[in-house]
Amino acid sequence: MALQRVLRQFLPVLLLGAVLGAAVYATRGARLEPADFVFNNGTEVQTLDPATVTGVPEGRAIRMVYEGLLVSHPETLAPLPGMAERWEVSEDRLSYTFHLRRNALWSNGDTVDADDFMWSFERFLDPRTAAEYAYMLWYVTGARAFTTEVEDGRPRNSFDTVGIERLDRWTLRFQLEAPCPFFLELMAFYPMFPVCRRAIEDMQARFPDTWEKEWLRPENIVCNGPYTVKFRRVNDRIRFEKNPRYWDADSVAFETVDMLAAESYTTSLNLYLTGECHWIDVPPANVIQELRSREDFDPIPYLGTYFYRVNVTRAPMDDKRVRRALALTIPREDIVETITKAGQVPAYTLVPPGIAGYGGASMPRNATFEEDLAEARRLIEDAGYGPGGKEFPTVEIHYNTSDAHRDIAEVIADGWAKHLGIRAKLANQEWKVYLDTQSNLGYDVSRSAWIGDYADPNTFIDLFVTGGDNNKTGWGDPRYDALVQAANLEADPVKRFELMSEAEAVLMEELPILPIYYYVTQSTYSPRLGGYFANVKDEHFPKFWYWMDDEELAAKRASYPAENFERVKTSGPPKGLYPPADPRSRTDSKAGKRKVVRTTEGD
Amino acid sequence: MLRFLFRRLVWLAITLLVVMSVSFFLMKNVPGGPFDGERKLDAQIEANIQKKYHLDWPLWRQFAHYVGPFNLDDERALLASGDGGLVLWRSELAEGEPTTAFGGVLAGDFGPSFRYKDFTVNDILAQSLPISMLLGVLSMMFAIALGVSAGIASALRPGSGIDLSLRLAATAGIALPNFVIASFLVIVLVFMLPLLPVAGWGTIRHMLLPGFCLGLVFAAYIARLTRTGMLETLSADYIRTAHAKGLSSRTVVMRHALKGGLLPVVSYLGPATAGILTGSLVIERIFFIPGTGSHFINAATNRDYTLAMGVTILFTVLVYVLNTVVDMAYTLLDPRIDLEDE
Numbered sequence: 001m002a003l004q005r006v007l008r009q010f011l012p013v014l015l016l017g018a019v020l021g022a023a024v025y026a027t028r029g030a031r032l033e034p035a036d037f038v039f040n041n042g043t044e045v046q047t048l049d050p051a052t053v054t055g056v057p058e059g060r061a062i063r064m065v066y067e068g069l070l071v072s073h074p075e076t077l078a079p080l081p082g083m084a085e086r087w088e089v090s091e092d093r094l095s096y097t098f099h100l101r102r103n104a105l106w107s108n109g110d111t112v113d114a115d116d117f118m119w120s121f122e123r124f125l126d127p128r129t130a131a132e133y134a135y136m137l138w139y140v141t142g143a144r145a146f147t148t149e150v151e152d153g154r155p156r157n158s159f160d161t162v163g164i165e166r167l168d169r170w171t172l173r174f175q176l177e178a179p180c181p182f183f184l185e186l187m188a189f190y191p192m193f194p195v196c197r198r199a200i201e202d203m204q205a206r207f208p209d210t211w212e213k214e215w216l217r218p219e220n221i222v223c224n225g226p227y228t229v230k231f232r233r234v235n236d237r238i239r240f241e242k243n244p245r246y247w248d249a250d251s252v253a254f255e256t257v258d259m260l261a262a263e264s265y266t267t268s269l270n271l272y273l274t275g276e277c278h279w280i281d282v283p284p285a286n287v288i289q290e291l292r293s294r295e296d297f298d299p300i301p302y303l304g305t306y307f308y309r310v311n312v313t314r315a316p317m318d319d320k321r322v323r324r325a326l327a328l329t330i331p332r333e334d335i336v337e338t339i340t341k342a343g344q345v346p347a348y349t350l351v352p353p354g355i356a357g358y359g360g361a362s363m364p365r366n367a368t369f370e371e372d373l374a375e376a377r378r379l380i381e382d383a384g385y386g387p388g389g390k391e392f393p394t395v396e397i398h399y400n401t402s403d404a405h406r407d408i409a410e411v412i413a414d415g416w417a418k419h420l421g422i423r424a425k426l427a428n429q430e431w432k433v434y435l436d437t438q439s440n441l442g443y444d445v446s447r448s449a450w451i452g453d454y455a456d457p458n459t460f461i462d463l464f465v466t467g468g469d470n471n472k473t474g475w476g477d478p479r480y481d482a483l484v485q486a487a488n489l490e491a492d493p494v495k496r497f498e499l500m501s502e503a504e505a506v507l508m509e510e511l512p513i514l515p516i517y518y519y520v521t522q523s524t525y526s527p528r529l530g531g532y533f534a535n536v537k538d539e540h541f542p543k544f545w546y547w548m549d550d551e552e553l554a555a556k557r558a559s560y561p562a563e564n565f566e567r568v569k570t571s572g573p574p575k576g577l578y579p580p581a582d583p584r585s586r587t588d589s590k591a592g593k594r595k596v597v598r599t600t601e602g603d
Numbered sequence: 604m605l606r607f608l609f610r611r612l613v614w615l616a617i618t619l620l621v622v623m624s625v626s627f628f629l630m631k632n633v634p635g636g637p638f639d640g641e642r643k644l645d646a647q648i649e650a651n652i653q654k655k656y657h658l659d660w661p662l663w664r665q666f667a668h669y670v671g672p673f674n675l676d677d678e679r680a681l682l683a684s685g686d687g688g689l690v691l692w693r694s695e696l697a698e699g700e701p702t703t704a705f706g707g708v709l710a711g712d713f714g715p716s717f718r719y720k721d722f723t724v725n726d727i728l729a730q731s732l733p734i735s736m737l738l739g740v741l742s743m744m745f746a747i748a749l750g751v752s753a754g755i756a757s758a759l760r761p762g763s764g765i766d767l768s769l770r771l772a773a774t775a776g777i778a779l780p781n782f783v784i785a786s787f788l789v790i791v792l793v794f795m796l797p798l799l800p801v802a803g804w805g806t807i808r809h810m811l812l813p814g815f816c817l818g819l820v821f822a823a824y825i826a827r828l829t830r831t832g833m834l835e836t837l838s839a840d841y842i843r844t845a846h847a848k849g850l851s852s853r854t855v856v857m858r859h860a861l862k863g864g865l866l867p868v869v870s871y872l873g874p875a876t877a878g879i880l881t882g883s884l885v886i887e888r889i890f891f892i893p894g895t896g897s898h899f900i901n902a903a904t905n906r907d908y909t910l911a912m913g914v915t916i917l918f919t920v921l922v923y924v925l926n927t928v929v930d931m932a933y934t935l936l937d938p939r940i941d942l943e944d945e
Contacts, residue, residue: 019740021733032805047720054640130652132638135645148647153654153677209703216721234719234727236804236893262802262891270801271891274793432635432906439643449641469643 032231032239036254036577037529037545039279040268044235044261048216050193051124051131056451056538059190061259064240064542065223066193069098069117069172070184074544075533077455079184083112083194083224084172093179093491098187100170105245106196107223114166120194122159133191136453139180140164179491182456189454196222226252226543235261240542250581253531253546272524275571279525281538285404288342288522295557295565297524299343300534301354303452304519305460307347308397308412308445309438312512313474316392317444321383323511325376326395326422326445327363331415336517339407347515350450350464350507351457351500354536358457358497361505363515373419380420395424399447400434408516409447438472448472448513455536457500458488464507475512528553528572549576549584604931611927615920622919623708623912627666630908637717637906656717664689669714669912671707708916714909718902724913727898732917734804735894738886739879741810742818746875750822751868754829755856758864761834769826776823782885785816789889802891813890817883821875825868833864862936869936873929877922 041057050062071082084098104112124131125143127150138144141163149156163175176183186192199222203215214220218229226249227240240257243249260277262268265284271277283291291297316322332346345353348362366372377386385392397413399405406428413424424445429437438446450470452459462468465484466476480503487499507513521538530552531544548556553570578585638644638652653659657668657676668675673682675689682689682704706712713724753773757766792812793801803809836842837860845855883896895914902911933940 019737044719046718049720052720054642127647127651128655130648130655132640132642132644132648132652134648147651148645150647150651210723213715213721213723213726232721233893234722234730235897236891260891261893264888264891267802267889267891270789270793271803274797274801276801276803431904432639433633435639435641436634469645472643 033256035239035256035258036547037256037279037572038258038260038271038277039525040260040262040271040277040281042261042268042281043263045238048221048229050190050195051120051129053191054132059539061238062190062193063539064225064227064238064257064259065221065229065243066190066195066225067104067246068188068190068193069100070188071543072185072188072539072541074531074541075535077185077535077537077539079188082188083117084187087184089184093181094176096174096176096183096187097167098172098174100172101247102170104224104247106199107228107243107245108196108199109245110196110198110222112194112224113169114172115169116194116197117172118159118164118166119197121164121192122162123195124191125155125159125162127155128153131191136186136189136191139176139178139183139186141175141177178489181493181496182454182458185454185456194224196224227257230256237261246543248543251579252543253577253579253582253585254542257542269524275569278529278571279523279532279540282522283524285341291524292341292343293564293566294568295527295560296568296570297522298534298564299520299522301345301352301536302519302521302538303352303354303455303536304449305347305350305352306344306408306447306449306516306519307350308514308516309443309448309473310445310512310514311441311443311474313441314444316383316385317395319383320510321379322385323514324363325379325383325420326416327511327514328365328372328376328379329415329419330412330514330516331369332516333369335408335411339404339411340517342522343520344517345520347518348508349515350504350513351460352452352518355455355457357493359501360457361501361508363508363511376420380422386421392420392422395422396427396444397424397447398427398429398434398437398443398445400431401428405447412516441472441474445514446472449519451519452537457497457504461487461500461503461507464512473512475510477506477510480506480510526571527556527568528570528576530576546579546582547572547577549578550574552576552584608927611923615923618923619916619919622915623670624666626912626915627669627908628662630903630906630911631662631665633906635906637908639906656715667707669707669909671709671712672705674703674706674710676703676706708912713913713916716907716910718905718907718910724909727910728895728913728917731893731895731898734892735880735883735887735896738810738814738817738883738892738894739876741814742816742879743821743872743876744818745814746818746821746825747868749818750825751829751865753822753826754868755833755861755864757826757830758833758837759856761830766830770830773823773826776819779820780885781816781820782889784819785812785886785889788812788816802889804892809890809892813886813892816889817879817886821879824871824875828867828871829864832867833860836860836863839863866933866937869929869932872932873922873926876925877918880921881918 041060043057045058045061046055047053047058048061048065050066053062067082069082069084070079072078073080081101083100083104085101086099088097100112100114106112121137123129125134125137125147127147134147142157142161143163146155146157146159146162165173165175167173180186199220200211200215203211203220207214218232221229223243224246226243226246228243229238230241231239238259240259242252242255246252260271262271265282268277268280269283269287272280283297310317310323310326312318336344336346348365349360351358351360366375380386380392381389384390395416397409399409406426409426413426416422416424437443450460450463461484463470464473464475465471465481483499483503483506487496487503490496490499521534523534523538525532528548530546530548532540557567576584636658638649650659657665664675675682713728716722716724716727719727753769757769760766789801789812792799799812800809842855842860845859881896881899883894884900886892887894887897895917898910899914899918902914
C-alpha cells in the first residue's frame with residue numbers, strides 16, 4: 001500500500017502543477033497588446049496559401065499578406081497597379097503584358113520579380129498542388145491541359161506549353177485562348193497572388209516531410225503584401241503586423257490588425273457593440289430591423305442571388321409550364337420583408353444587378369401579382385393537373401439545415417398550397433449531405449445561392465450550360481449553350497453582354513431555377529473607419545484603411561442623407577490614425593501609440 | 604494497484620482500437636467529403652485533390668495508413684512501390700530519396716487537418732486542449748466549491764428553508780441550459796454593468812463568465828449528490844460514535860462525515876469532467892473560446908476526417924484516464940474499497 005500513500009501525497013501536487021502549466025500555456029498570447037484594428041472574419045481560414053484557397057474569409061486573409069500583379073480599387077473594384085506598375089493589352093485582346101515594379105520586396109528582403117510569378121503560376125496550375133481555383137487560369141493557352149493531363153502523378157506537359165512567358169526579369173506576358181473581358185480583374189483575384197519561391201524551397205530542403213505546413217507558420221511565412229503574420233491560433237485570431245518592406249508601406253495606417261474567427265453572429269455583434277471589434281460582416285438576423293436605422297449599417301446590393309434549383313429530370317417538373325407556375329407563385333415580397341429584412345430585393349433574373357453595362361433578361365411577368373397567380377393556375381391546368389386532371393404529386397423542398405432557409409421554404413410551400421393546391425413538404429439536410437444530394441439530383445426543388453467571383457455576368461451564366469459541373473438541375477438547352485459559347489468568343493464588350501442577356505432570356509423562359517431574391521451586403525463597421533467602401537463584392541482592402549479624426553468624422557456625418565443614419569458610439573481613437581504618407585498623420589501622437597509591440601510569445 | 608493499472612491499460616488499448624475502427628468507417632460512410640463545397644469542382648481537379656489526400660485509396664489502406672505504425676505514402680514510404688501498390692520493401696528507392704517508414708496514430712502522428720490546411724491535427728490539439736482543460740478545471744473547481752458547500756448546508760438541516768431553497772436552485776440549475784444562463788449573464792455583467800469582457804480568450808477575466816456558466820449545471824448535480832451522501836453518512840454509527848466522544852460538530856462534519864459523504868461525488872467527477880470537455884461546444888461558441896469542444900462538432904460537419912478522429916481518440920483517452928483516476932481516488936477516500944478485488 002506504499003504506492004497508495006505516495007499517491008495520496010503527490011496527486012494533489014501533480015494536479016495543481018498540471019493546472020498551472022495548462023494555465024500558462026493556454027493564456028500565452030494573452031499579452032498581445034490590443035490591435036489598432038480588429039475585424040471578425042466569421043470563421044477560421046482554411047489556409048494562407050493563396051494557391052489552394054477558396055472562400056470569402058480566406059480571400060480577406062490572403063489580401064492582408066500578399067499582393068498580386070494588380071489590386072482592386074476599394075470602391076469601384078477597377079484594376080489598379082499592384083506588383084505590376086503598368087500593363088498593355090494587345091489589339092486582339094489575347095495577349096497581356098505586365099511590367100513589374102522594381103521596388104517590390106518580399107518581407108525577407110528579396111526582390112519580387114518575374115521568376116517568383118512564373119514559379120507561383122506553375123505551382124498553382126500543377127495538379128500536385130491540387131488548387132481548387134486552377135480553372136480560373138484556364139483562359140490562358142495550355143493551362144487547362146497542364147492541370148488536367150496527368151501522368152504518373154505529374155503533369156504530362158512541360159510548363160513551357162502554358163501561355164505565360166517571362167520576357168525579362170521585370171516583364172510577364174500572358175497569351176489567352178479566347179478574349180477574356182475580366183482578365184485584369186482576375187489578376188487582382190487572390191488565387192493569382194505570388195508566393196516566395198526561395199522561402200518555400202528553403203523549407204522544402206529543411207523539412208522534407210512537413211514543409212507544406214512549415215512555410216506557412218507565422219515565423220516562416222514570407223509575404224509581399226501590406227502585412228505579415230505575427231501570431232496565429234486556430235478558431236481564435238490571426239495577428240497581422242505591418243510589413244515595413246511593403247512597397248507602399250507609407251500608405252498603410254494600422255500597425256497591427258487582428259482578424260477574429262468568431263462564428264456566432266450574436267457573439268460577433270456583442271464584440272462589435274463592446275468596441276472589441278470594429279467591423280463585422282454579418283449581424284444576427286433578428287437585430288437587422290434595429291440596425292437599419294443606424295449610421296453603421298448601410299446595406300448595398302451584393303453580387304449574389306438566392307434561388308431554387310428545379311430537378312427537371314423528374315415529373316412533373318420536367319414540364320416548363322409547371323416550373324413557370326411555381327416561379328410565379330413565390331411570394332418574394334413577403335420573403336424579403338418578413339424574413340430576410342435587410343433590404344434584399346426580389347429577384348426575377350439569375351444575374352444580380354450591379355454589373356455595369358449588363359442589361360440582363362427578367363422572367364416575363366404580368367402587371368400584378370394577382371395576374372401572375374391567375375396565369376400560374378392556368379398553367380397548372382394546361383399541364384393536366386388540378387380539378388378534373390391528375391393529382392399533383394407532393395413536391396419536396398430541399399434545403400440545408402438553417403432557420404432562415406426553413407422560414408423561406410415554409411412561406412413558399414404555403415404559397416404553392418394556397419394558390420396552386422400543390423402540397424409541398426420540407427426536407428432539410430446537413431450541409432455536406434445536402435451538397436451530395438444536390439449534385440446527384442436527388443431532390444425535387446433545392447435551395448441554392450451563387451455569389452459572383454468577379455463582376456461579370458459570365459460567373460452566373462456559365463453555371464447552367466449543359467452538363468456544367470455546377471448546373472445540378474439536369475437541364476440543358478443547345479440554344480443557351482450556343483449563346484454562351486458565342487459570348488465567350490465575342491471581343492466587343494457590348495455585343496458580348498447582349499449575347500449573355502439573350503442566354504439569360506432563354507434561362508428565364510425555361511426556368512430550371514426559380515429566382516427568389518438578390519443579396520445585400522450586411523457589413524457593420526465603426527463610422528470612424530476610413531478608406532472603407534461598400535461595394536458589390538463586399539470586398540475590402542486593408543491597405544486603404546485608417547481611423548478618421550473627429551474633424552473628418554464630423555464632415556462625413558454632415559454629408560449623410562436625412563434618414564436612417566442615427567448616430568452611434570464609434571470605436572477607434574478620437575485623434576484618428578492616418579498612414580505616414582497622409583499629411584494628417586500625427587507624429588506626436590504616434591510616439592506614444594507606436595511603441596514597438598513586443599510580446600512574450602515564444603514562437 | 605499495479606495489476607489494476609496494467610489491466611486498465613490493456614482495456615484502454617482494446618477500447619481505442621474499437622473506437623478508432625468504428626468511427627473511421629462510420630465517418631467514411633457519411634455522404635459528402637471534406638472538399639465538397641457550394642461550387643462543384645472540375646472532375647480532374649477533384650481527382651488531383653483526392654490523390655493529394657489519399658482519398659483515392661481503398662478504405663483499408665486509408666485506415667492502415669491512418670492507424671500506422673507504417674507510413675504507406677506512395678512517395679516516401681518503405682512499403683510503397685511508387686505506382687500505388689504496396690510491397691514488402693520499397694524496391695526502387697532512388698538515390699538519396701528521403702523515406703519515412705513510420706507514421707499514423709501509433710507513431711504519434713494524427714495526420715494533416717483536411718480543413719485547416721496549415722496545421723496538423725497534432726498542432727490543433729496542442730493549441731486547443733490546454734485551453735479546454737483550463738476552462739474545464741476552472742468550471743470544475745467552481746462546481747465543486749459551490750456544489751459541495753450547498754450540499755452540506757442542505758444536509759445539515761434537511762427540510763429547512765435553506766435546504767428547500769438550495770434544492771430548488773439546484774433543480775433550476777439542472778433544468779436551465781447553459782446558453783440561457785450565459786445570455787442572461789452577458790446582458791447583466793457585460794451590457795448593464797460593464798464588469799467583464801463579452802467574449803474572447805486571454806486573461807483570467809475572460810474565463811470567469813464561461814467557467815461559471817459551464818460549471819453551473821455540474822454544481823447543481825454535485826449539490827444533490829453531496830446532500831444525499833451526507834444524509835446517509837450523518838446517520839451512520841461511526842458518526843454517532845464521534846459525537847459521543849465529544850468532538851465538536853464542525854470536526855465531525857469536516858473530518859469524518861465529509862469523507863464518506865463525498866464518495867458519490869467522486870464517482871461523478873469522471874463523467875462530469877468528460878461532460879465538461881465534450882459539452883463545452885456551446886459555451887466555446889458563445890464566448891468565442893478556441894478550445895477543443897468546438898472541433899468535436901465542427902470537424903464532423905466539415906468532414907475533416909483526421910481532426911474528427913483525433914478529437915475522438917483524445918476524448919476517449921481522457922475519459923478513460925479520468926475514470927481510472929477516479930477509481931484510484933476512491934481507495935484513498937474509502938479504506939473498504941480495494942482495487943485488487945475488481
